[in-house]
Amino acid sequence: MSSPSQSSAPLVIAVDGPAASGKGTIAKALARHFDLPHMDTGLLYRSVALSLWRFGGDAGNPFEAVRAAGEIDKIDPDDEELRSETVGELASRVSAYPAVRKALFERQRAFAAQDGGAVLDGRDIGTVIAPEARAKLFVTASPDVRAMRRFKELGARGVEVHYEEVLADIVARDARDADRAAAPLLKAEDADLLDTSDLSIERAVQRAIALVEARLQASA
Ligand SMILES: Nc1ncnc2c1ncn2[C@@H]1O[C@H](COP(=O)(O)OP(=O)(O)O)[C@@H](O)[C@H]1O
Numbered sequence: 427m428s429s430p431s432q433s434s435a436p437l438v439i440a441v442d443g444p445a446a447s448g449k450g451t452i453a454k455a456l457a458r459h460f461d462l463p464h465m466d467t468g469l470l471y472r473s474v475a476l477s478l479w480r481f482g483g484d485a486g487n488p489f490e491a492v493r494a495a496g497e498i499d500k501i502d503p504d505d506e507e508l509r510s511e512t513v514g515e516l517a518s519r520v521s522a523y524p525a526v527r528k529a530l531f532e533r534q535r536a537f538a539a540q541d542g543g544a545v546l547d548g549r550d551i552g553t554v555i556a557p558e559a560r561a562k563l564f565v566t567a568s569p570d571v572r573a574m575r576r577f578k579e580l581g582a583r584g585v586e587v588h589y590e591e592v593l594a595d596i597v598a599r600d601a602r603d604a605d606r607a608a609a610p611l612l613k614a615e616d617a618d619l620l621d622t623s624d625l626s627i628e629r630a631v632q633r634a635i636a637l638v639e640a641r642l643q644a645s646a
């Protein structure tokens with residue numbers, strides 16, 4: 427059924443999924459295609475982790491993690507260390523604290539609520555940050571495919587690491603992100619599932635655009 431209020435609402439696209447599923451690649455491509463600004467929300471949690479690490483804070487102490495969340499503007503978004511596996515792992519530990527998630531909420535919410543619409547990728551965009559999003563994708567791929575992608579990505583950056591270590595890290599991070607009480611990694615009920623295990627980047631992006639367009643037509 428058509429709904430004018432839905433069709434005139436700004437286009438917000440939520441892209442969620444586990445580590446190295448390709449959600450960032452897809453979110454950036456959707457932002458280009460629909461001419462929307464993009465936010466990689468994982469970078470916020472990675473910035474908390476790096477900030478905590480740099481001031482020698484204890485990841486087991488939620489108060490220190492919240493303090494680090496107040497310092498993230500001091501982190502350079504192009505800092506190579508942000509993309510490291512160590513920081514990714516630490517990010518998944520600090521992101522389990524509700525107070526850390528609360529400290530980062532407004533920034534993400536404001537980005538999602540801006541006038542012209544937006545694309546955000548993360549773990550809880552479709553469920554918590556932008557439940558009103560007109561299109562939601564839950565991007566996934568098998569753990570071994572994701573580990574191989576991350577392994578190649580790290581190799582291309584000159585980081586020496588074993589495939590088995592990357593796989594173990596991804597499996598552990600998936601479990602921590604999915605099992606936590608605060609905003610767990612979860613497919614929103616109204617999200618479209620996009621399994622990219624057997625899709626090239628090009629095919630995955632085409633499929634994502636088609637899914638979003640179908641949602642827009644359905645709500646027009
Ligand atoms: N469909 C795909 N096929 C092959 N490689 C991919 C695909 N999607 C993403 N990649 C690569 O996998 C790595 C992780 O992708 P990324 O989009 O950063 O994942 P995420 O944001 O989910 O962590 C990157 O090196 C990216 O180029």
Ligand SMILES: Nc1ccn([C@@H]2O[C@H](COP(=O)(O)OP(=O)(O)O)[C@@H](O)[C@H]2O)c(=O)n1
Nearest residue numbers: 444445446467468471517518521548549550
């Ligand atoms: N919206 C989000 C985004 C990331 N995160 C956390 O931050 C960690 C790093 O996120 P990321 O998206 O940069 O990680 P990758 O999927 O790129 O490996 C995740 O493992 C989550 O624990 C989150 O809790 N909520």
